Amino acid sequence: MEPCTSDDVVRLNRRAMLQRLGTTGVLVALWPARAWTMSEAVQQAMHQRIGTRTPQPHGMTLRLPPLAETGNSVPLTVAVDSAMTPDDHVLRIHVFVEGNPEPVAATYHLGRRAGKAVISTQMRLARSQTVLALAEMHDGSVRSVTADIVVTLGACVEES
Amino acid sequence: MRTDTPTINRRSFIIGTAAVSGGLALGLRIPLGGEVAHAQDSAPEVTAWVVIRPDDTVVVRIARSEMGQGTLTGLAQMVAEELECDWAKVTTEYPTPGESVKRKRVWGDFSTGGSRGIRTSHDYVRKGGATARTMLIQAAADAWGVPASECKAANSVITHQPSGRTVTYGKVASAAAKLTPPADVVLKDPQDWKLIGKPLKRLDTINKLTGAQVYGADLKLPGMLNATIKDCPVFGGKVKSFETTKVQGMPGVRHVLQVGDSAVAVVADTWWQAKTALDALPVVWDEGPNAMVSSATIAELLQTGLGADQAFVANQNGDVKTAMAGATKQVDAVYAYPFLNHAPMEPMNATARYTAERCEVWTPTQNGEAAFAATMEASGLPADKCEVYKIHIGGGFGRRGAAHDYVTQAVLIAKQIPGTPVKLLWSREEDMTHGRYHPVTQCRLVGAFDASNNLTGLHMRISGQSILSAVRPEALQQGRDPLVFQGLNPSGEFALGYSVPNLLIDHAMRNTHVPPGFWRGVNINQNAIYLECFIDELAHAAGQDALEFRRKLMSKHPKHLAVLNAVAERAGWGTPAPQGVYRGLAQMMSFNSYVAACAEISVIDGNKVKVHRIVGATDPGYAVNPAQIERQIAGSFVYGLSALFMQECTVKDGRIVQENFHTFDSMRIAQMPKVESIIMPSGGFWGGIGEPTICVAAPAVLNAFFNATGRRIRSFPLKHHGIQLV
Numbered sequence: 001m002e003p004c005t006s007d008d009v010v011r012l013n014r015r016a017m018l019q020r021l022g023t024t025g026v027l028v029a030l031w032p033a034r035a036w037t038m039s040e041a042v043q044q045a046m047h048q049r050i051g052t053r054t055p056q057p058h059g060m061t062l063r064l065p066p067l068a069e070t071g072n073s074v075p076l077t078v079a080v081d082s083a084m085t086p087d088d089h090v091l092r093i094h095v096f097v098e099g100n101p102e103p104v105a106a107t108y109h110l111g112r113r114a115g116k117a118v119i120s121t122q123m124r125l126a127r128s129q130t131v132l133a134l135a136e137m138h139d140g141s142v143r144s145v146t147a148d149i150v151v152t153l154g155a156c157v158e159e160s
Numbered sequence: 161m162r163t164d165t166p167t168i169n170r171r172s173f174i175i176g177t178a179a180v181s182g183g184l185a186l187g188l189r190i191p192l193g194g195e196v197a198h199a200q201d202s203a204p205e206v207t208a209w210v211v212i213r214p215d216d217t218v219v220v221r222i223a224r225s226e227m228g229q230g231t232l233t234g235l236a237q238m239v240a241e242e243l244e245c246d247w248a249k250v251t252t253e254y255p256t257p258g259e260s261v262k263r264k265r266v267w268g269d270f271s272t273g274g275s276r277g278i279r280t281s282h283d284y285v286r287k288g289g290a291t292a293r294t295m296l297i298q299a300a301a302d303a304w305g306v307p308a309s310e311c312k313a314a315n316s317v318i319t320h321q322p323s324g325r326t327v328t329y330g331k332v333a334s335a336a337a338k339l340t341p342p343a344d345v346v347l348k349d350p351q352d353w354k355l356i357g358k359p360l361k362r363l364d365t366i367n368k369l370t371g372a373q374v375y376g377a378d379l380k381l382p383g384m385l386n387a388t389i390k391d392c393p394v395f396g397g398k399v400k401s402f403e404t405t406k407v408q409g410m411p412g413v414r415h416v417l418q419v420g421d422s423a424v425a426v427v428a429d430t431w432w433q434a435k436t437a438l439d440a441l442p443v444v445w446d447e448g449p450n451a452m453v454s455s456a457t458i459a460e461l462l463q464t465g466l467g468a469d470q471a472f473v474a475n476q477n478g479d480v481k482t483a484m485a486g487a488t489k490q491v492d493a494v495y496a497y498p499f500l501n502h503a504p505m506e507p508m509n510a511t512a513r514y515t516a517e518r519c520e521v522w523t524p525t526q527n528g529e530a531a532f533a534a535t536m537e538a539s540g541l542p543a544d545k546c547e548v549y550k551i552h553i554g555g556g557f558g559r560r561g562a563a564h565d566y567v568t569q570a571v572l573i574a575k576q577i578p579g580t581p582v583k584l585l586w587s588r589e590e591d592m593t594h595g596r597y598h599p600v601t602q603c604r605l606v607g608a609f610d611a612s613n614n615l616t617g618l619h620m621r622i623s624g625q626s627i628l629s630a631v632r633p634e635a636l637q638q639g640r641d642p643l644v645f646q647g648l649n650p651s652g653e654f655a656l657g658y659s660v661p662n663l664l665i666d667h668a669m670r671n672t673h674v675p676p677g678f679w680r681g682v683n684i685n686q687n688a689i690y691l692e693c694f695i696d697e698l699a700h701a702a703g704q705d706a707l708e709f710r711r712k713l714m715s716k717h718p719k720h721l722a723v724l725n726a727v728a729e730r731a732g733w734g735t736p737a738p739q740g741v742y743r744g745l746a747q748m749m750s751f752n753s754y755v756a757a758c759a760e761i762s763v764i765d766g767n768k769v770k771v772h773r774i775v776g777a778t779d780p781g782y783a784v785n786p787a788q789i790e791r792q793i794a795g796s797f798v799y800g801l802s803a804l805f806m807q808e809c810t811v812k813d814g815r816i817v818q819e820n821f822h823t824f825d826s827m828r829i830a831q832m833p834k835v836e837s838i839i840m841p842s843g844g845f846w847g848g849i850g851e852p853t854i855c856v857a858a859p860a861v862l863n864a865f866f867n868a869t870g871r872r873i874r875s876f877p878l879k880h881h882g883i884q885l886v
Contacts, residue, residue, distance in 0.1 A: 071632070
């Protein structure tokens with residue numbers, strides 16, 4: 001598949017996007033061998049942002065506690081292994097949350113003065129899920145990392 | 161008088177209590193490659209669920225928490241059923257949440273609430289037992305060099321049927337543990353059950369009777385100090401200042417600490433020294449904006465919701481407005497239900513020890529994983545540096561499930577005195593005033609009749625507090641709290657048992673600063689009173705018998721109707737009651753079980769109520785331990801009737817007023833009615849036991865009270881109306 005710039009992404013509508021991708025199954029097959037299937041909502045949101053580029057699972061970490069007492073406010077840190085120089089830097093970090101009503105939690109744009117490619121925040125998570133982070137690099141490549149979190153059920157609340 | 165509390169060092173404590181059924185978790189080594197996982201006493205783990213000792217003792221791992229509801233025994237019964245072991249040799253232990261995280265939650269959910277313990281784990285715990293049995297048989301077969309299909313297991317003994325050779329589980333457990341677990345196992349047909357469905361004695365009763373049971377308050381660790389705490393009396397307020405110098409010289413006082421931004425604790429050699437010093441400590445609170453809130457201002461707030469235009473809808477069909485407009489007769493009533501405290505016999509407590517390398521907590525909790533998450537957050541340490549050890553609970557009822565404020569506090573205290581274990585135990589007053597309260601609501605119900613006295617419309621408007629808004633806002637559905645409508649939904653586990661041609665059930669959310677929580681039964685307590693008392697009002701207005709009136713609305717709800725008919729028949733509804741005895745009915749579906757009750761009461765001098773008998777029926781799909789179900793039914797009636805007659809938490813100057821049992825009483829044995837239980841599992845689904853029955857006693861008694869006196873009571877508790885339970 002030919003490389004896709006972010007300008008191209010903006011211009012393509014969803015139908016054209018899926019046509020360029022072929023079956024959605026292809027992207028999942030390229031995913032690292034772990035028992036996780038990306039939800040359709042996350043797939044779509046991901047394509048809208050990185051087009052047809054294939055993320056590679058390396059060079060970044062996602063720190064999330066394995067358990068949260070409630071999903072109300074969960075600390076999260078994404079760190080990308082990059083010197084943040086003109087020759088090697090991160091353009092954007094995306095965080096996807098498949099178990100939330102909205103699949104995209106945040107996109108961080110890192111400018112020239114961002115000395116480190118590290119973001120920390122607090123997120124609201126609706127339920128136990130796999131969180132996905134992507135890093136768009138200066139050379140058009142995309143890195144990825146995932147982490148699982150269990151949001152413990154308070155007594156008397158059913159799993160939604 | 162000095163009371164003797166067990167003094168044990170940490171290591172022997174952990175091993176010792178493992179021998180006491182349901183005691184603390186043992187450390188486990190994780191299996192790597194072919195290595196076998198062992199419990200701390202070296203007995204091999206056949207599967208994560210089952211450890212078998214050489215003497216054939218079976219240790220069943222239980223993730224859920226026992227709090228008197230019998231789930232520990234019920235789950236063990238289910239594992240043992242498939243395991244085909246000798247029940248007399250079964251004991252249990254709690255795996256720790258830390259091990260659960262390391263082993264990718266091999267024991268599933270730890271959360272114990274929502275009457276879910278049995279019904280959401282029965283499948284996988286039975287599979288855990290069946291898998292272990294299959295491996296044990298295979299190990300014996302391998303040792304004998306025979307096909308496993310020729311071997312059969314029963315009572316912890318494997319027999320090779322053609323030759324008659326036998327071997328006990330204890331002898332093959334190690335070999336079994338090395339085998340690869342089968343990918344799939346077939347579970348027994350319910351009609352072949354030998355343990356499930358039997359009224360077996362509980363595994364935890366003996367220790368509770370002899371005093372051997374260790375509770376949080378009994379815990380003693382080497383070098384441990386004792387702490388007690390005061391959080392700002394007004395919810396949402398903060399600590400401004402406190403004068404340590406005034407108490408630091410008092411006997412035994414070691415530390416006076418701020419905990420978070422809203423609490424102050426004293427740490428001393430003994431609990432009483434800590435409490436005495438804390439009571440003497442001058443504290444200035446910044447009470448915040450909620451200091452002006454009172455029960456009166458809350459009631460005004462709720463009233464605005466009764467007629468409000470905006471409300472969240474749960475259940476509607478037809479057109480209620482038109483039905484009301486065209487009604488020949490309308491019945492209109494407003495009910496109100498107060499805040500309640502769980503008031504467990506054991507106040508909130510947790511023991512914590514913190515260093516930069518490790519944070520450990522010992523606590524009674526309904527959810528070991530939530531306690532673990534709270535420990536990680538409060539300590540700031542990652543999962544592999546934290547651990548929580550579950551202790552048996554002295555009363556949960558929902559208080560110890562969703563909120564782990566006491567764990568957070570204990571860790572924050574321990575963090576300020578690294579290396580020293582500290583037991584934080586709340587006073588009764590702190591427990592009563594810093595609960596997670598049954599939410600406050602009012603309800604306006606309007607019923608419409610046509611000229612033939614048929615019910616044509618029903619509007620039920622609930623106005624009041626949402627639990628999820630405070631506890632789990634991410635679970636709201638576009639702002640709506642689905643839990644408000646328990647027992648009133650069109651379908652599902654909390655489905656309404658009536659069909660009305662024009663129906664509207666909605667909720668005007670009115671939240672208060674009083675922190676809400678899940679009180680046993682949650683919202684079915686008030687929903688059953690609102691609905692079942694109003695249905696009786698409608699029956700009365702139509703001049704119809706309360707049972708007949710209901711039956712007409714229940715033809716599409718056969719399971720709701722079945723339990724109602726069962727109690728009516730057993731109680732003799734429709735036949736004359738003894739002189740001075742009056743009956744009342746109620747039914748509701750919740751937590752996937754169908755329940756009903758018929759109460760028989762007498763009223764003396766118009767205001768002294770004697771409840772003679774309550775006939776209760778439940779259809780929970782399957783009944784794992786009928787003896788335990790009977791006790792849960794009776795126990796739930798104690799909780800529900802105590803609330804009805806005697807209990808409420810009121811608010812003055814932003815604070816909860818009721819501080820102890822003299823103003824928040826509960827019923828006594830002499831007041832307890834005879835309870836007859838009809839357990840009628842119809843099969844094909846799994847319903848809960850711990851909560852569903854709690855909601856039907858109160859409306860049944862209230863309906864009987866109307867039949868006895870002609871007085872309809874719509875606000876609670878009854879003591880405010882001069883009505884006593886005798």
